[in-house]
Amino acid sequence: MLESHGHTVHEFTESDAALRFLEATPDVRVVISSLEVRPLSGLELCWSARILAEERRPLHIIMMSSANCVHTLAEALDSGADDFIEKPPKAEELHARLRAAERMTRLQEELIRLAETDALTGLLNRRAFRERAEAAALRAQSGTALSCILVDIDLFKRINDNHGHDVGDTAIRAVGALLGETGIVGRLGGEEFGIVLPERDLASALHYAEGLRVRARTLRIACGDDTCGLTCSFGVSTWSGPDSVHALLKRADVALYAAKAGGRNRVVAEAMNSGTAQAV
Incomplete structure (x- = not known):
């Protein structure tokens, strides 16, 4: 019924295998499951899938049961x-409910995007950047490389004072577009940006x-009938276990201040193993 309407379907006879697939495949948007499954019950599968999705992943869960009673319905919803x-399921009803699921997941995606995105640049906002950096740090704890770059537009106040805040906003957008090509990139506030580069050591970063x-030095920003240029300063740090995202960012900030x-x-x-920084 689903494939004939263009849906991509992944079938599982064991609920624990379905949960593992769901964890490994973040683009899945709908889960349809019977309550009568094993080894995890339908309610356990539902609860585990909901915890997995949390508030950062759009997911619509439809439960099925031949036991249609108020108690069963309440248990499913509470799970x-x-x-x-x-x-x-009847085909017409199932497809109608999937259309409703699509509307809901699209709305969830938009809400997540608004919650995580800096409105001016389209990059991650400060909170989302920190969350993605924390996730990357968990992988770095197993021994993979991880580096951080903090970026600041030089003499940004002068741009605003000389050309106006609209030109300043244009400059921020231009730098954001330049930086947002690789890694985990966010606007941390004002004219400052952060980049986390998984699997890159200090030399590569x-x-x-x-x-x-x-x-950045070659960027030209429209200023009325003319254009103006800008430069940026960069502070770079790398993961050194045992480490933390806070310490990684702090060391990059010290390096940026030195720049x-x-x-x-x-x-x-x-400068490794010290509180100072070194120019390169």
Whole structure:
């Protein structure tokens, strides 16, 4: 019934296998399950899927049962189900409920996007950037490389004072577009940005930051009938276990401060095992 209407269907006879697939496949948007499944019961599967999705993943759960009673319906809804239908499902009803599920997941996706996105640049906002960085740090704890770059537009107040806030906003958008090509990228506030680069060591991150610095220097921002340029400063740090995202960002911030104090328009790396930074 589903495939004939263009849906992609993944079938499972064991509920624990279905849950593992759901965990590994974040683009799944709808789960349809009978309550009478094993080894996890339908209610356990429903509850586990809802915890997995939390508030960061659109997911619509439809439970089915041949036992159509108020108690069964209440149990399913209390376990995290969004909808409930009798088994076996009727084609017309099932497709109508899937259309409703599509409307709901689209709305969820938009709400998540609004909650995570910086409105000016389209990059991650500060909270979402930190959450993605924390997730990347969990992988780094197993020994994979992880580096961080903090970026600040040089003399940004002068841009606003000389050309107006509209031009300042244009400059922020231009830099955001330049930075948002690789890694986990967010606007941390004002004219400051953060980049987390999974699987990149310090040398690789420095090389990448230097390329960004050169490209930023060539940007031209429309200022009325003319254009103006800008430069950016970069502070780079790398994961050093045992470590934390807070410490990683702090070391990059120290390096960024050194880049600003050292003349701007430069890339500065953290000095390993010290609180200082070194220019490169």
